[in-house]
Amino acid sequence: MSPTIETVIRTIVQVYTFIIFGYILSSWFPRLRDSALGYFLGKMAEPFLSPFRQLIRPVGVMDISAIVALFTLFFAEKGLIFLLYYFF
Helix, strand or coil, rough: CCCCHHHHHHHHHHHHHHHHHHHHHHHHHHHHHCCHHHHHHHHHHHHHHHHHHHHHHCCCCCCCCHHHHHHHHHHHHHHHHHHHHCCC
């Protein structure tokens, strides 16, 4: 397998991880969430986070579904790279 494919996968996952972190942080700043940046982050992160929110309810005031989603994204990245090395 070409290292380029691995680099592309890692870069995409890293950018998406930053988007999710930005979306999580925007929840602490209401004015940021109502801005164009907050709207963009919501449009990008919410489709991935919403299934986790349906499965995992908040614990008190803490919503741990984003943490589980980030772990899932991390393991999916590792699994995909493993499969690419295995088959190519």
